[in-house]
Amino acid sequence: MCQMKWVTKDRSFYKTILSLALPISLQNLVTFLVTFADNVMVGTLGDNAVSGIYLGGQIQFLLQQLVTGMGSALLILTAQYWGKKEPAAIRRLVGLAVRLGGSAALFLSLFSGLFPRQLLRLFTNEEGALSEGTAYLRILCISFLFFTVSQILVYAMRSVEAARIGAYVSGVTLILNVSLNWVLIFGKCGIPALGVRGAALATLIARMVECMIMLFYVFKKDRRLNMRLRELFAPAQGMLRHYLRYGLPVIAGDLVWAVNILCQGAILGHYTADVIAAASITNTLNNLIYVWLNGLWGGVSIVVGKTIGAGRLETVKEYARTCQLLFLGVGLLSGGLIFGFKGLFLSLYQGVSPGARAVAKQLMSVLSVTIIGTCYEACCLGALVKAGGDTAFVFKNDSLFVFLVVLPSAVIASRFGCPVWFVFLCLKSDQLLKCMVAAVKVNRFGWIRQLTQ
Numbered sequence: 001m002c003q004m005k006w007v008t009k010d011r012s013f014y015k016t017i018l019s020l021a022l023p024i025s026l027q028n029l030v031t032f033l034v035t036f037a038d039n040v041m042v043g044t045l046g047d048n049a050v051s052g053i054y055l056g057g058q059i060q061f062l063l064q065q066l067v068t069g070m071g072s073a074l075l076i077l078t079a080q081y082w083g084k085k086e087p088a089a090i091r092r093l094v095g096l097a098v099r100l101g102g103s104a105a106l107f108l109s110l111f112s113g114l115f116p117r118q119l120l121r122l123f124t125n126e127e128g129a130l131s132e133g134t135a136y137l138r139i140l141c142i143s144f145l146f147f148t149v150s151q152i153l154v155y156a157m158r159s160v161e162a163a164r165i166g167a168y169v170s171g172v173t174l175i176l177n178v179s180l181n182w183v184l185i186f187g188k189c190g191i192p193a194l195g196v197r198g199a200a201l202a203t204l205i206a207r208m209v210e211c212m213i214m215l216f217y218v219f220k221k222d223r224r225l226n227m228r229l230r231e232l233f234a235p236a237q238g239m240l241r242h243y244l245r246y247g248l249p250v251i252a253g254d255l256v257w258a259v260n261i262l263c264q265g266a267i268l269g270h271y272t273a274d275v276i277a278a279a280s281i282t283n284t285l286n287n288l289i290y291v292w293l294n295g296l297w298g299g300v301s302i303v304v305g306k307t308i309g310a311g312r313l314e315t316v317k318e319y320a321r322t323c324q325l326l327f328l329g330v331g332l333l334s335g336g337l338i339f340g341f342k343g344l345f346l347s348l349y350q351g352v353s354p355g356a357r358a359v360a361k362q363l364m365s366v367l368s369v370t371i372i373g374t375c376y377e378a379c380c381l382g383a384l385v386k387a388g389g390d391t392a393f394v395f396k397n398d399s400l401f402v403f404l405v406v407l408p409s410a411v412i413a414s415r416f417g418c419p420v421w422f423v424f425l426c427l428k429s430d431q432l433l434k435c436m437v438a439a440v441k442v443n444r445f446g447w448i449r450q451l452t453q
Contacts, residue, residue, distance in 0.1 A: 008322045010315075016161070017299035023167035024158065025295025030170035032291055034177050034206075038199050041181045045195055052132025052196050055120045056140050059112055062258055063105065067148050069254035070101045071155030072301075073247030076387055078159035079302050080451050083309025087160075089239075089452070091227050094156045096236040096243055098149055105148035112141035132196050139200035146204075146211035153214040158302060160224045169213050177206040246451060249395035250386065256395070260402045264427050267410050275420050277352050278359035282367060282424075285345055289334060293375060296330070297383040304387040309452055316448055320384050324376065324442065331375030339368035362421040366428065373432040380438035389449035397437060401430040 035057065042049045074097045078090045112119060116137040120130055154166040180202035187193030194201065219229050236243075268279045300323055307316050342364040346357055381394050410426040441447065 020299035021295040023163040026167040048128035051129035055133035056136040065258040069251030073250040079305025080309030083306035109144040143207040146207040150211040249391040253395040274355040277356040282363040300383040301387040327379035331372035370428040377434040377438040388447035390447040
């Protein structure tokens with residue numbers, strides 16, 4: 001009888017996760033910095049310009065969540081086919097995902113281009129912000145197709161353990177975007193100042209270049225898939241139902257997450273300017289941490305999916321136990337760093353009021369606790385269980401917690417005048433409560449499924 005192992009001694013496991021996690025994290029960081037650069041550079045043009053980019057960014061955020069869901073669904077399936085050594089099936093799935101994602105992007109692009117003001121009225125009635133947001137979105141929406149195609153190809157490369165190309169391409173995109181922002185927003189090199197239109201145009205050009213680089217790499221340089229351009233349009237041969245069966249829960253789950261984030265913003269948005277500023281600062285810190293955590297979770301998903309595809313199910317159980325301990329440790333370390341260095345992080349925001357600074361310290365203290373739960377439950381449910389193929393369970397679990405626990409408790413707490421830190425705790429409560437579900441689900445191992453046909 002073999003003894004159960006809680007920590008694997010397989011060094012290749014740790015090495016592979018790190019080799020995948022680092023480029024994924026770098027790509028996430030660059031994506032974060034592209035948006036951050038837009039906000040900072042447009043910030044000199046006034047409140048309406050900043051608000052306009054924020055409003056247009058909400059539509060981009062919805063597309064981004066949709067693409068993340070489609071890419072994650074692709075990765076779950078293709079990682080197993082990669083472990084089974086069936087690149088032909090991966091090529092069919094990639095072509096299918098590009099066609100589905102491209103169709104959705106074209107629809108959203110067309111709708112945003114024809115009815116930008118009507119869309120943005122869902123978020124505000126302020127005419128100045130609406131005018132700037134409409135001008136920004138009319139140009140930005142043209143980039144949706146290029147963004148979708150390039151990101152799905154990046155996910156395809158991740159699934160076959162070629163994650164570095166995503167980081168390289170994102171680095172080029174960041175440099176190009178920031179450079180074009182400087183020229184087009186402020187009117188340099190003989191070009192007239194275009195304001196928010198310049199920011200949108202810079203993003204559009206950067207996304208087009210990003211897409212062209214990814215297409216060139218996948219169809220000309222890559223030797224893992226050996227994909228041909230015509231395969232983007234080839235019949236999927238029964239793959240559509242296979243993809244939708246496991247992919248729809250992932251896509252729906254990411255859209256639920258998007259709704260959750262937008263609703264949380266609306267709840268905190270009804271407080272004073274000090275509280276809104278504090279929430280913004282805390283969420284920026286949270287997003288920075290997520291940049292690195294998402295890279296680690298992505299690495300785990302690929303390794304576990306590949307191992308399942310190879311039929312090494314006992315090894316998967318060993319990896320799952322190791323990951324639980326590993327990410328619990330990462331959570332404790334992250335929480336300690338947030339709590340210990342919150343003052344240092346706040347020093348980056350010299351212009352905020354003392355009131356906002358005090359509230360931000362409270363919210364960061366809450367975050368230092370909830371991040372421990374986030375690291376554990378997201379590793380278990382978002383990485384392990386999803387990679388194993390039980391995507392429907394993760395979707396149902398997330399939806400129940402968001403709509404029955406998180407949002408109702410936060411609304412009730414805010415209506416009864418509870419302290420802001422308590423409302424913030426309600427908004428993050430699922431990160432702790434889901435740990436109990438995660439521990440039971442993962443250690444029963446019923447989520448380990450062979451998804452390949």
